[in-house]
Amino acid sequence: MAVRLFFLLVGLLVGYGVGRLLTLLGLGDGVSATANTAYLMLAGLLLSFLLGPRLERWLTQSFESFVRWFSKLDPRRVTAATVGLVVALLLSVLLSSVLATVPFYTWYLNILVTAILAWFFVYFALQNASSFSGLGWSTAGTTRKRANVKVLDTNVIIDGRVTELAKAGFVEGEIVVPSFVLRELQLLADHGDPQRRARGKRGLIVLEELRGAVPVRVQEWDAPDVAAVDDKLVRFTREIGGKLVTNDANLSKVATLYGLKVLSIHEAATALRPKLQAGELLDVTVTKAGQQAGQGVAYLDDGTMIVVEDGMKYKGKTVRVTVLSAVQTNLGRMVFAKTVGD
Template sequence: MRYLLIIFGSASGYIIAKQILGDNLSAIVGFISGFFISILAIIFEQRVKKTPLRIVIGGAIGLITGLVVSNLISYTITTQFIESSIPKILIYILVNLLFGYIGLSIGMKKGDDFDGHNIYTLFGEKHETKAIKILDTSVIIDGRIADITDAGFLEGEIIIPQFVLQELQYIADSADGIKRVRGKRGLDVLQRLQKQTNTKVTIIDNDFPSIKEVDAKLIALAKEISARIVTNDSNLSKIAELQGVSVLNINNLANILKPVVLPGEVISIYVLKEGKENGQGVGYLDDGTMVVVDNARKFLGRNMDVVVTSVLQTTGGRMIFSRVKDEDVKTELH
């Protein structure tokens, strides 16, 4: 198809130049011009495929406006001041190229700046807007996103792609009881989000039939609409960031918000089970942080005060190491 376009463009350039100017040299120039214009058209087509729709529409409107203005100017100049045909053609070409380029550039810029919810962005400076957020399946099922948005910590429009909704429905209809419960929980969380007055939730039909994986579709959609992905999937976070997509990981937020515990502090813990090492006991803080207590095996099933000795921070969370407070040991011994 592209080869046919090049052949057609070259032949058209040859015929048009031959008809207008008459000599063979001009026809050859027309042939070469048609060839290069066809190549540029193919390159332009490839670029347009990767360009967001709002920029394409803005560019098209700008180009049409520029060409209308340029032809009005060219007509006025050529009818009033120029009689020879060749200068007229050159003026039409140059003025159309100039105003067409200006219109295309301004249109694409305004299309990129345009906020569909605010028409005034077309006529003023571009202001920083609240970024669009796309929710993935894992963060919807997790449920904490509803509490975060309800508290007002997540601003901007929330997008739920149709393919994510379909995945939730598939999980909710699963024969596996655990998966079914998780899927229904996710649908309940979506209903809760839609009822919140401080959050706009939109379900969109954008899909990528050539892409099979839901995670890959999320990344492609985020690139297309310049959005951020909200997830608690660490693998999706890493892959998206490698491809230049901004990610908000709920687990990272949860880790950041955990109370700070410093070595030497005394905390109260319920010794729930034995640790891996000999004599260790293990308990948990209210936020789920694991606390390993040395020499606490004999205190299983008891609440006790322990002294923090060190804190280990990992990508999966944090772990606190501690020892039994001296007073507790003495009490037990007596």
């Protein structure tokens, strides 16, 4: 609302300014000049009223794009570019002082030299941005916190089940792979041991499949003072305020002690495992016939269908059955059983 009022005010001022300009140019005087100014102010007001919503949307989108771009900036690269620009400006000032007495050194030549120096030093600083971590800025601690971020460890990538979970929509939000995890996969893929080499190659393949299914971002981050990859994972996840996705039980316990939210693939698989296992005994009431001849159908309290072999003869009765197998279908969980003694 404030933006639209601002546009209306600008329209009035522009109309007033144009009217006064026409008066100064002699295009009207007295009552006609006042009428022209009023008409132009009204025209500016109407034009601002018509174009205001579009300008407001454009400004809002531009501001949101700038915020998204700014939030993704690497603090080290910003620092490097700033230092490079400052060095270029200092050298330009020194050259201007030294060459001020030279006849051919004009102001436009000074601007050209300054632009060349700025391009060179900023480009050089950006190419060596990682070196600025030794000037007091640590690569750890410069990562911005973001909402709903999932951090993948090496084992969960090699496991591969996270890809299916992501395709099914159970792993939502931004998925981040730290650069040191990617380097560990590369080292495994180049290892002399065939088993480790196969694990590393599988991890890289799974990561490519995951990137094809959902957006995955590799975050350049490292902590030179920390040797263990698991310790780096815990520190990185804490700094960005994310959730750690893993299937390593020990890492899961350590991360939980540090107050991190952990998404364990193993725990998810255990939770999705059928509750009824082969050999368990159940007391069920056969309610109707099954699809095959002689089959009876019963239901548990949670709606699970129990298909009882030769159970139709017990229709309307409660019988004890033994679970033979349990399967998961699109319609829900289905259990096959037979009566005890058959």
